[in-house]
Amino acid sequence: MAFTIYQPIDGEETIYCEGEITLGAFTQAADGLDLSLLQEQCQQRVLTSEECYQAFRSMGIVYGPYFQGIEKIYVGQRQALAKIHLPVCSADKQDAYTLHPSLLDAAIQSAVGLTLSDAGQGLALPFAMDELVLIGDCLKAEWAFVRQRDEGRGITKMDIDICDEQGDCVLLIKGLTLKSKPVQDAILFYPHWEEKVVAPSFKEEKGHVIIYGAEPKIAQKISEQLPDEVCHVIPYDGDHFDIAGQFVRDAVQVFHIIQGILKAKPTHVVPVQILLFNQSDNPFGKALSGMLQTAHLENPHIIGQCIMLDGDMESDHVLTILHDNRQVMAPPQVAYRGSQKRYALRWKEVPPSEKKESLLWKEGGVYLITGGNGGIAKIIIQEIALHIQRGAVILVGRSQPTKDMQQWLNEWQQSELKVIYRSLDVTDRQAVQRCIKDIKATYGDLNGIIHGAGVTDDHFMIQKKATEFTQVLAPKVAGVVHLDEASQDCHLDFFVIFSSITGVMGNIGQADYATANAFVDQYAYYRNSLVKSQKRQGRTFSINWPLWEDGGMQVTSQQQRQWMNDTGMVALKPRAGIRAFYQAWASPWQQVMVLAGDRDKLCRFVGEQEKEQENDATFYLTLIEQIANNELSEKEFMQLLQSPPSG
The missing domain is CATH 3.40.50.720 (NAD(P)-binding Rossmann-like Domain)
Known part of the structure; x- marks a missing residue:
């Protein structure tokens, strides 16, 4: 006997389910289920009713009291044993059903619950089954034994044996098919230093040099040898007891320097180079690059660069390094190491790994x-x-x-x-x-x-x-x-x-x-x-x-559209964030950047961060004037940047 479940909508039939019904005598397995043995085999994790439905809520599925029939799920390797019951609020209508929807749904929820134990696993929803065999009185159902059968390409097949208190089966669900909701594509990048020589150029603008952490005599000598530059000296006093206080004091000094440059409203390119000395004693100076990057975004005439110097250097050598990097002020961070080879900081995509993401958490x-x-x-x-x-x-x-x-x-x-x-x-x-x-x-x-x-x-x-x-x-x-x-x-x-x-x-x-x-x-x-x-x-x-979709800090939809159009970036969905978290933990790197959205656009965007940009001087000078006069807000500035004038 064939059947179709459908609904007529606007003259057309919307089909929800199709199948065949076969009537006959079905016998259960002679031995039934050994519930005690199955509990022993399923001890990797035990989920309480509260934990199950809280997990479902976190994934956007909210079950009302009529459909909260799971008491506990014992999770094992590719299998689970669930204790189920008919919710009290459904008991008054139990005689109206052969297959009570609350009990049947609890059994299917158990299959979904098995997928919850995988780190970073997206939500899996049932959408088909091969066969359902009704053997006995389903109102006696108290246990559901779930076995994972096949898996691949976001599809998981499971079998479920539903039995009474003694382990005698009353209902069999064969080939229940679950389809994983696609997890948002999060792309991970890691910082990588690669050797990079300076390309010859005849371009060299005068600018500002911040000498950070150098010995006073060296700093003075470098300053004297740069009469056409504006030199700023920030000594490092080596306050190891107050690392945070030391950095804040130094950062404020750099902030005042850059703010002064901004207030001068430059009409031409102004290079700002920070020479970072004594990296072993003061490894935090390179963090000033974040400020330089922001200054460039707010006024693209300012181009910043942090130059990390390894060990003691003669002032003449330092001047050569300044001159070389002044010709090409990209990327924002460069370093000289060992034999004084020049290295540039790049961001490379984290390669896919076949290794299963491990967990950070442990019982207790x-x-x-x-x-x-x-x-x-x-x-x-x-x-x-x-x-x-x-x-x-x-x-x-x-x-x-x-x-x-x-x-x-x-x-x-x-x-x-x-x-x-x-x-x-x-x-x-x-x-x-x-x-x-x-x-x-x-x-x-x-x-x-x-x-x-x-x-x-x-x-x-x-x-x-x-x-x-x-x-x-x-x-x-x-x-x-x-x-x-x-x-x-x-x-x-x-x-x-x-x-x-x-x-x-x-x-x-x-x-x-x-x-x-x-x-x-x-x-x-x-x-x-x-x-x-x-x-x-x-x-x-x-x-x-990046910004999390449900992380607390929010942006307007207009800003979000701008992100997508310009960079391919969108807010990170929670499940994608969790998966990225585990990927970062499983990776060998100490720092990982996570982006979400259009992969091709994002990879291009990350690559463009390393290039020196040419900008329209008149356009940006007008914007800076409006900012200084409080005539332009951050939001309005962002909107204007979407379509800067050409030519």
Whole structure:
């Protein structure tokens, strides 16, 4: 007997399902299911009812009380055993069905639940089945045994045996086909230094040279030998006790220098080169590149470059390096190493890996996440809950939890995975030390840190105040230093820094935020050097994230369209972000940049960051004049940049 389930819509039939029905006598397997043995085989992970439906909600599926029939799922290797029941609210109409929809759906939910245990797995939805065999009274169904059969190209096939309390089967679902919802394509890039000689050129504009961290005598000699340049000397006083304070003081000096150049409203190209000396003692100077990148975006007449110098150099050699790089002010970061070969910083796409992404989390683990009021923190905790049953996550934020956050926290009160929020200003060194000390006293240790705290206060550099600049630096810069120092005796598995692509590319109105993120990127390398010398524990890596779709910081749809048109970039979807997170963890690199959107456009966009751009002088001079007179906002500036005049 064939059947079709359809609905007439506007004179046309919309078909929902087709199949065949065969009537006959069906017998169940003689031995039934050994439920005790299956439970022993499915102990990789145990998902409670609350964890299952919370995971479904995080993926956009909200089941009402009539369809919450899962009590527990025991997950094994390519199989799962689910305890199911008929929800109490459905019991009064149970006699109306042979196949009760609540029980049948609970069994199918169990199959979807099996896919939840895969790291970074996208949502898989059922859309077909080969065969359904009705054997006994389905109202007696209490267990669903799910076995994964085939998998490939986003399609997964499963068989489900539904049985009663004794293990006798009452219903068989054969060849249930699930199709994975496509996970957004996130592209990962890693920084790569490659040898690059300077191409000969006859172009050389006079500009500004910032001598950073050099010995006073060397700095003075270089300045004297550059009479036609504007030289600025920023000494490094070697304050190892206050790494954050030292960097902020130095960054503010560079900020004032660049702001002065902007206020002069140059009508021609102004090179700004930062010579970085003594990299071994002060590895954070290259973070100033984020500020230079932003200055170029706000006034393309300013072209910045950080030049890293290895070891002691004679002043004559330094002058040659300046002269060579002045001819081609690209890419934004170059370094001279060993035999004084020139290396340029490039970003290369992370190659695909056949290695399955590993997990950071472990059963009973204790984790600290800063930026606790943000949306990304919620996403990470929901991901943790998919993989461990017991443990603790301590969320910290500068302010008290919002009303929505408090309501969300209340949902975790009955879970064995404890989610605790506490107010903490990460810029307060002593407060951070007390927090870590309390965590160790309560839980015995701390296993991982994710530093995601950060604030923005968007203003053009020409208008920004130094106090605003330092306030944006503090949560990132002081925060990462204080967290690292306070946790140096903890047995960490990881110390993850959530940075931003702004630290790599700069961003209009965010010179401070770009500088702060560039600093934490460099701190990842610094902390790994401490791990290597056995002064710290746990791998450190930094992820330069784009905007997350549900991450808290939002943009207008107009800005988002501009991103897509100009760069191919779009906001990162949560599941794509989680997958990228695991890919970064599985990769060998200490810093990874994540972008989402059109692959070809994004790869071209990343490549173009390394090229020196030619710009229309009159057009940009007019814009800078309007900015200085408060006649043009950041948003209006972004809109104008979409269609600069030609010729």
